[in-house]
Amino acid sequence: MSDKVRMTAMNYDADRPAAKNxxxxxxxxxxxxxxxxxxxxxxxxxxxxxxxxxxxxxxxxxxxxxxxxxxxxxxxxxxxxxxxxxxxxxxxxxxxxxxxxxxxxxxxxxxxxxxxxxxxxxxxxxxxxxxxxxxxxxxxxxxxxxxxxxxxxxxxxxxxxxxxxxxxxxxxxxxxxxxxxxxxxxxxxxxxxxxxxxxxxxxxxxxxxxxxxxxxxxxxxxxxxxxxxxxxxxxxxxxxxxxxxxxxxxxxxxxxxxxxxxxxxxxxxxxxxxxxxxxxxxxxxxxxxxxxxxxxxxxxxxxxHLLDDSKMSIIDINVLLHQTPGGMLSNLVNQLREMDALDKIDEVYKELPRVRKELGQIPLVTPTSQIVGVQTVNNVLHDTPEERYKMITGQVKDLCYGLYGKTAVPIDPELQKKALKGYPRGEEPITSRPAEVLEPELEKAKAEIGSLAKDIDDQILYAIFPVTGKKFLEWKYGKAEVPDSVKPITMEQVKERDELVKKAKAGKVIEKPENAPEKSEAARTFNVFIDNEYFTVDVDPVGGAPVISASGPAPVRAAAPAPAAAAPKPTAAAAPKNGESVQEVNGTLLTAPMPGMVVRFEKKVGDAVKKGDTIMILEAMKMENALVAPCDGSINAVNFSVGDSVVKGATLAVIG
CATH class of the missing domain: 3.20.20.70 (Aldolase class I)
Structure with missing residues (x-):
């Protein structure tokens, strides 16, 4: 204990009787x-x-x-x-x-x-x-x-x-x-x-x-x-x-x-x-x-550095208006920021209680807070005056089917009907205990992960989180390199970081290290704000610019088909890597409507698709969004693999 603590620690427990209750x-x-x-x-x-x-x-x-x-x-x-x-x-x-x-x-x-x-x-x-x-x-x-x-x-x-x-x-x-x-x-x-x-x-x-x-x-x-x-x-x-x-x-x-x-x-x-x-x-x-x-x-x-210091007040009185738990609220704000749509936050607050009511007045706690929150963001960003719920998440469809259980009041019947149109399990909601319609999962997961899982704990982790769980097991057992982003930091690194910020705020020039790489043509300029001051920073992506960066129909590059043994099921072509041959592909682009992670493909390169067919599932804020074909054609290229993170606007697939 420090001297300060010793000096202030009064003998408050002298003659302190034990409480009865x-x-x-x-x-x-x-x-x-x-x-x-x-x-x-x-x-x-x-x-x-x-x-x-x-x-x-x-x-x-x-x-x-x-x-x-x-x-x-x-x-x-x-x-x-x-x-x-x-x-x-x-x-x-x-x-x-x-x-x-x-x-x-x-x-x-x-x-x-x-x-x-x-x-x-x-x-x-x-x-x-x-x-x-x-x-x-x-x-x-x-x-x-x-x-x-x-x-x-x-x-x-x-x-x-x-x-x-x-x-x-x-x-x-x-x-x-x-x-x-x-x-x-x-x-x-x-x-x-x-x-x-x-x-x-x-x-x-x-x-x-x-x-x-x-x-x-x-x-x-x-x-x-x-x-x-x-x-x-x-x-x-x-x-x-x-x-x-x-x-x-x-x-x-x-x-x-x-x-x-x-x-x-x-x-x-x-x-x-x-x-x-x-x-x-x-x-x-x-x-x-x-x-x-x-x-x-x-x-x-x-x-x-992870604390939200954007607000002076430690109290968020808005929670009494929208009832969104703090963690969910910060996720919504981050999601809107990543989509360059933070100006829509007031519309989200207005839409959220409406969505909650239409989904059965469900309490807002994990995962229902995410279900309501993400669907609200989807409505604000994608709905039109003519149509609401244009992009319905997989979890909202599951909720409408009854896979989460019985809601406090009935779900809006029109929304329920729309959500369940073409739903794989059926268009009529269930009334039974949700797990009664679920097939056993553990043995299937054990077969999928195979020898990468060394014990039952590994197998359970994979069964619950198949995409990120597999990636972790590859890190754990040395099958893949552990990225710096998931490594712990030391107090020495904290001090170095604080010193750099201090120098930057003081306007002092930070010398370029001897081993620093040269800036490439792919570098992009960003404004970084620190305590209401801003600095211009160049960010250079490692490995060069993204392979496909067009935002509309245009010629793009696609990878040669990956070996079948390395492809996910169903298969999808991986993004080109340095040294791989590429070919020009023309067609209509399927772009990411939001930042997220690729969790699975419903179609693979070469498959014929009809407009509206689901091509892939993109996870955003733990909720799954089905991305559909914008036109008839066939899949000519896929630019990402299962587990990849994508930014808003990234070209995910090409339909020719």
Whole structure:
């Protein structure tokens, strides 16, 4: 502990009696904290320095996993998600681990088959998970059935969640009222919930609504009540206090460096607020100060470049108007920025509640927040006065079919009919439990990935994320070079970066290193803004300019067909590489309407297509968009492969 901390750490716990009914605390810093503030980019190596100290605090549990971590770790950090659990268990030995499980969605963005759900829960428990915080985006508890069976079979804690949302500024409007939440809590207790969580993912719960709701829940269920409320709107600290007065059992908080904005309220002020009361946490503020100092000085500097410092206020009052969780909101803003359409953000806010209502007034939480958010962006950018929903995502079609479950109110029938026109599973929606129509997935995934997967954990990772999962396994086992973009940075690199920014802001010339490459003709000029100052920067793409760059029908270059063994299924020609022969191809171009990642091809080079046929699937913000042929013809060229990232306007295929 530093001298400053020692000097300010008063002997506040002298003659401090133990509280009769202490509030239990779950810490979210190692999962939801960094997911909310810096896009889930927290690395395991930066959790280890505080792990043993956090184990000594006395938390009810520490959230270490689930949510977006499984996706982000293998995709952006080159980390094995399963290994994080095993590593942290070596340092946190007394405090239970908690994870956020998206019920039948597991840690992905759709419902997975029962065999995969059983296997995932089993392996999570085996790797060290103790508390399974389980939620369904639609609050359809039929999606709990499979995972709950396995949680109970493994002897672990099943925490059932109720996703909190509103259709009015305060509790009591249509659909989402006290009666709704009481019924959901009773349903969870009947399922065997060991505790019940109110999951307020957008920070919508007001203090007096929290008091009334928790008072009522305590009358009707005996399971402990746990409150999870994001800070986004600024209400959560007040909401916590009223919930505590109402008898809530457990509260979620984060350590101060990971607090506020779209994250959660800080732990330390709550500890001091409850000091000496009958709900006193009993936590040692001096221990918390030591943890804070390590996070502030040794960890957060590595991630400050990911923090959104564009706003002065740490409160986003707009969330009370559009109800979009903070993480989803930042994704929407980034998506619009990449599409040069940030000026459309107000139209997105206006369209979003309309889309949500037409899709059944669904709560906005992963993955439904993405489903509503991405569809809203598609509507704003692609609809015309004559036609709405011109580009419907695959996930909206799945929702309309019933693959996510039953919505709170019926989906707009005209939209549902349009979404299901030509839908592969059928044009009539289902009413059964969604997973009942899904074929087993795990054995198929094992056959596809083959020997690249060394164990069941690798196989499950691939089954949930086939495109990025395969890429990660190639990195993991040395089959492909690990790109610099997924490698960790050191404090030395942080200092070097800060020094460069400091020099740039001071107007000092930065000398060109001796080994710097010469600028090519492909270099493009960008304006870079730093603290309201801007600098002109030339960016030179490695490997030369993109192969196909036309924005309309024009002669383009295409690769000679790739060997069949190296091609995806169905096959598609890969982009030309240095040294490969190319040929001129004329035709109509299929361009990317948005930035995204190629996830699969429905057609291959040489296939005949009709106007409107799906050629490929492009993933944007985890949602899949079917890109269709703009005309009749045949596929003459494909310029990208599965797993490639593309920018808006990139030429994806040529139809001749």
């Amino acid at each position: 202490p509030v239990k605390i779950m810490d979210l810093s190692l999962r939801d904290g960094h997911q909310s503030l810096f896009a889930t980019r927290g690395r395991t190596e930066d959790m280890i320095p505080v792990a043993e100290l956090m184990d000594e605090v006395g938390f009810w549990a520490i959230e270490t996993w689930g949510g977006a971590t499984f996706d982000t770790m293998h995709r952006f950090l080159n980390e094995d998600p399963w290994q994080r659990l095993r590593t942290l268990k070596k340092y946190i030995k007394k405090t239970p681990f908690s994870m956020l499980l998206r019920a039948q969605n597991l840690v992905g963005y759709r419902n997975y088959a029962d065999d995969l759900a059983y296997a995932f829960v089993d392996r999570a428990a085996e790797n060290g998970m103790d508390v399974f915080r389980t939620f369904d985006a639609l609050n359809d508890y039929r999606n709990f059935e499979t995972v709950v069976k396995q949680i109970k079979k493994c002897g672990k804690h099943f925490q059932g969640c109720i996703c909190y949302t509103l259709t009015a500024p305060r509790l009591g409007g249509e659909v989402y009222n006290i009666e709704y939440y009481v019924k959901k809590a009773r349903d969870l207790e009947e399922m065997g919930a060991d505790s019940i969580c109110l999951k307020d993912m957008a920070g919508l719960m007001s203090p007096y609504d929290a008091y009334a709701l928790i008072k009522e829940l305590k009358k009707h269920v005996t399971a402990p009540i746990h409150l999870h409320s994001h800070f986004t709107s600024g209400m959560s600290p007040m909401t916590h206090l009223k919930a505590i007065e109402a008898g809530v059992d457990i509260i979620d908080t984060v350590m101060t460096p990971y607090a506020y904005r779209t994250s959660h309220a800080a732990l330390e002020p709550l500890v001091m607020t409850l000091l000496g009361t009958n709900r006193d946490t009993g936590f040692d503020i001096k221990k918390l100060a030591v943890i804070n100092e390590i996070l502030e000085k040794e960890v957060m500097p590595k991630y400050k």
